[in-house]
Amino acid sequence: MQVLGIDIGGSGIKGSPVDTNTGEMLGERFRIPTPQPATKDAVLKTIGKIAKNFDWKGPVGCGFPGVIHKGVIATAANLDDSLKGVNLAEEVGKTVGRPAVVVNDADAAGLAIMRFGIGRDEEGLVMVITIGTGIGTAIFYNGALIPNSELGHAYLKLKKESKIQDAETLVSDSARKRDDISWKHWGGRFNEYLKLMERLVNPQLFILGGGAASKGDKFLKYLKVDTPVKTAALENRAGIIGAAMASREFGQ
Structure with a gap:
């Protein structure tokens, strides 16, 4: 299965297609500086640029630096407070036109380490x-x-x-x-x-x-x-x- 993975951070938003069967990135990591202020519209526009860079037509997964409940942002300590309460999974899905899942960014990194890294x-x-x-x-x-x-x-x-x-x-x-x-x-x-x-x-x-x-x-x-x-x-x-x-x- 191929999925566009996007890592949303306080200083940069990065992405690449990933083969989820092997954990291999299928393209060069594409990075755009996190917009300031990191409002909902600005973040979604940046995610849209990353998807467009890869001409992506498949599912998307995002890691976000905060607590996430069923795709909804509960905390956004290092980004704009206006993001709190936003259903980011739904909004990303609308932006890229494909299903999207959003999880806490450390949880995302942990998944990679536990599935394909030293934690396996x-x-x-x-x-x-x-x-x-x-x-x-x-x-x-x-x-x-x-x-x-x-x-x-x-x-x-x-x-x-x-x-x-x-x-x-x-x-x-x-x-x-x-x-x-x-x-x-x-x-x-x-x-x-x-x-x-x-x-x-x-x-x-x-x-x-x-x-x-x-x-x-x-x-x-x-x-x-x-x-x-x-x-x-x-x-x-x-x-x-x-x-x-x-x-x-x-x-x-």
Whole structure:
């Protein structure tokens, strides 16, 4: 089955056709900067351009950075607030003239990692954490997705600090760059986040994805948690592949 996978992000909207039987992208990733402000009409126009670029006539799957309930946007933390309440699946379907499925973007990346990446055949409770501009989380039990965990927004209090903050403002890759800290310093922060996830979720395995996962040699040695940690290799392809997989797994 071939599906156009689209990964909607705060800085870019990316897409490519995907073979959902193999997880292979069938074209070069096509990226357009996320419009500012990222209103419904602007986002839909961008998605339409991506579909037109591939002359797409088939089903579409989208990953969106927020909580999604049956295609409807419940939260849009890094995009325009006017998107909340929009049935994005329905609107994308109208825009491209084909059936569309929309899921949380971290859930989409997790699907790719669990179906075609290092998470394949992993049983028990697995937590996928994507590290990039923000922190995304996807939880799977025996391969089945438990959607919309959004635990990148859990409250975290770092040692030696009195302030409690949204975790992704402290441990995302953008936070590392913003605060201009070393990988060792950032690794210590991220270790505290993983310890919090151990207390809250008790996973049997952490899988780290996103762009920063490819730099594991710089920070994995600073992680001191009881739960095994693995890094994914799909990196920025996972969101597109997983969005296409969502269309296959959750489409009508």
